[in-house]
Amino acid sequence: xxxxxxxxxxxxxxxxxxxxxxxxxxxxxxxxxxxxxxxxxxxxxxxxxxxxxxxxxxxxxxxxxxxxxxxxxxxxxxxxxxxxxxxxxxxxxxxxxxxxxxxxxxxxxxxxxxxxxxxxxxxxxxxxxxxxxxxxxxxxxxxxxxxxxxxxxxxxxxxxxxxxxxxxxxxxxxxxxxxxxxxxxxxxxxxxxxxx
Amino acid sequence: xxxxxxxxxxxxxxxxxxxxxxxxxxxxxxxxxxxxxxxxxxxxxxxxxxxxxxxxxxxxxxxxxxxxxxxxxxxxxxxxxxxxxxxxxxxxxxxxxxxxxxxxxxxxxxxxxxxxxxxxxxxxxxxxxxxxxxxxxxxxxxxxxxxxxxxxxxxxxxxxxxxxxxxxxxxxxxxxxxxxxxxxxxxxxxxxxxxx
Numbered sequence: 001x002x003x004x005x006x007x008x009x010x011x012x013x014x015x016x017x018x019x020x021x022x023x024x025x026x027x028x029x030x031x032x033x034x035x036x037x038x039x040x041x042x043x044x045x046x047x048x049x050x051x052x053x054x055x056x057x058x059x060x061x062x063x064x065x066x067x068x069x070x071x072x073x074x075x076x077x078x079x080x081x082x083x084x085x086x087x088x089x090x091x092x093x094x095x096x097x098x099x100x101x102x103x104x105x106x107x108x109x110x111x112x113x114x115x116x117x118x119x120x121x122x123x124x125x126x127x128x129x130x131x132x133x134x135x136x137x138x139x140x141x142x143x144x145x146x147x148x149x150x151x152x153x154x155x156x157x158x159x160x161x162x163x164x165x166x167x168x169x170x171x172x173x174x175x176x177x178x179x180x181x182x183x184x185x186x187x188x189x190x191x192x193x194x195x196x
Numbered sequence: 197x198x199x200x201x202x203x204x205x206x207x208x209x210x211x212x213x214x215x216x217x218x219x220x221x222x223x224x225x226x227x228x229x230x231x232x233x234x235x236x237x238x239x240x241x242x243x244x245x246x247x248x249x250x251x252x253x254x255x256x257x258x259x260x261x262x263x264x265x266x267x268x269x270x271x272x273x274x275x276x277x278x279x280x281x282x283x284x285x286x287x288x289x290x291x292x293x294x295x296x297x298x299x300x301x302x303x304x305x306x307x308x309x310x311x312x313x314x315x316x317x318x319x320x321x322x323x324x325x326x327x328x329x330x331x332x333x334x335x336x337x338x339x340x341x342x343x344x345x346x347x348x349x350x351x352x353x354x355x356x357x358x359x360x361x362x363x364x365x366x367x368x369x370x371x372x373x374x375x376x377x378x379x380x381x382x383x384x385x386x387x388x389x390x391x392x
Contacts (some may be wrong), residue, residue: 078383119315141352141373146380148351152344156337177337178381184342185374185381187274 009047009057011037016054017100020107025051025114052117055104059121063128065090070132079138083129083150084178088171091154095169098161105162126151153177205243205253207233212250213296216303221247221310248313251300255317259324261286266328275334279325279346280374284367287350291365294357301358322347345381349373 015036019028030051034044048054069089073082094101108114129147138146157173168176211232215224226247230240244250265285269278290297304310325343334342353369364372 080380080383116312116316119319120312123315141356141376142380144352144355145348145373145377148348149345149377149381152341152348155344156340159340160337177341180337181341181345182381182383184276184338185345185378187276187378 008037008039008043011039012044012047013054013057016051017103017107020055021103025107025111052114055108055114056117056121062090063125066125067128067132070129071135073136075136079133079136079142079146080149080178082136083133083146084153084174086129087150087154088174091158091174092169092171095171102162122151122155125154149181153181156180204233204235204239207235208240208243209250209253212247213299213303216251217299221303221307248310251304251310252313252317258286259321262321263324263328266325267331269332271332275329275332275338275342276345276374278332279329279342280349280370282325283346283350284370287354287370288365288367291367298358318347318351321350345377349377352376 012033016028016033019032019036028051030044031041033051033054034041037044048057066086070082070086073085077085108118126144126147129150130144133143133146134140153174154177157170157177160177161168161170161173208229212224212229215228215232224247226240227237229247229250230237233240244253262282265282266278269281273281304314322340322343325346326340329339329342330336349370350373353366353373356373357364357366357369
């Protein structure tokens with residue numbers, strides 16, 4: 001290890017997002033990110049495997065938090081409610097980083113490789129939630145369907161949260177999206193242009 | 197174009213699946229696939245961009261069929277019912293190719309790159325279904341949630357269809373999975389080990 005670099009990780013994340021936003025993800029090199037962060041490439045690679053992983057820092061920790069929150073939900077809770085409550089709790093800290101999340105999302109949407117990495121992240125969360133539900137006694141296919149439904153709710157809520165200028169918090173949008181998923185899956189909405 | 201090769205495409209698909217099953221996806225070369233199919237590499241590349249795409253032949257055609265089937269559903273149908281009916285109709289021909297589908301799935305599950313390609317395929321179907329729903333007058337977020345719910349139903353049904361030795365057809369399993377999704381999203385199932 002070299003000399004002490006205060007918050008090297010945070011500085012890399014900030015510098016990378018700035019450069020990705022300004023120049024595009026593909027056009028940005030690790031050397032440029034390290035330079036803007038005032039660090040060496042060697043220090044960059046102590047914290048991240050490559051420039052892509054800078055955008056997915058914390059993904060595994062978030063998944064672990066999701067799993068532990070779901071694992072400790074009251075056993076009496078319906079599985080979908082336990083999953084959605086875990087998503088609300090685990091992602092609540094993102095609320096403080098809305099500007100970062102918005103800019104990160106714009107970078108991801110603009111690049112096919114990053115969109116794929118995001119799909120893989122969500123699929124890994126879904127698999128982890130399904131496994132946790134099975135450990136709680138939920139059978140298949142209910143466990144997998146519940147996990148997929150929870151991730152669909154999160155994905156739509158997250159998209160609204162980063163794109164809308166409105167007031168609702170991410171947990172509020174997750175709760176609202178669950179309500180909407182219930183309505184659409186029930187399949188008894190009004191037909192024609194009136195459906196919403 | 198070279199001389200006429202009867203069903204070159206089908207022969208490549210069959211040869212590729214045999215080799216992927218025997219040796220693994222990574223260990224198989226295009227030259228070996230062409231050789232087993234009794235064709236030249238040049239002919240292989242007239243039909244497929246690379247060995248991975250052999251396993252995803254027909255994916256875009258299936259998505260287009262999904263979209264056109266959904267687009268022509270009765271306007272009075274609830275969106276989720278129209279989506280699931282389109283999935284049943286468009287994927288019914290797979291029933292005749294269950295053995296191929298099973299062996300293909302085993303190859304995909306064994307390889308991270310192929311699992312990612314499969315995720316991308318399903319995400320592209322979901323996006324296409326959501327777009328078609330919006331054209332039918334379904335608003336957001338209902339359109340995206342309905343499409344995601346439909347793809348979750350298909351994914352779980354397909355997994356059961358390729359893994360179970362049982363009798364149910366793919367359309368029957370899709371229908372059953374929709375019923376189960378309705379139950380789990382309603383969230384009023386019995387708690388504890390009784391839930392199924």
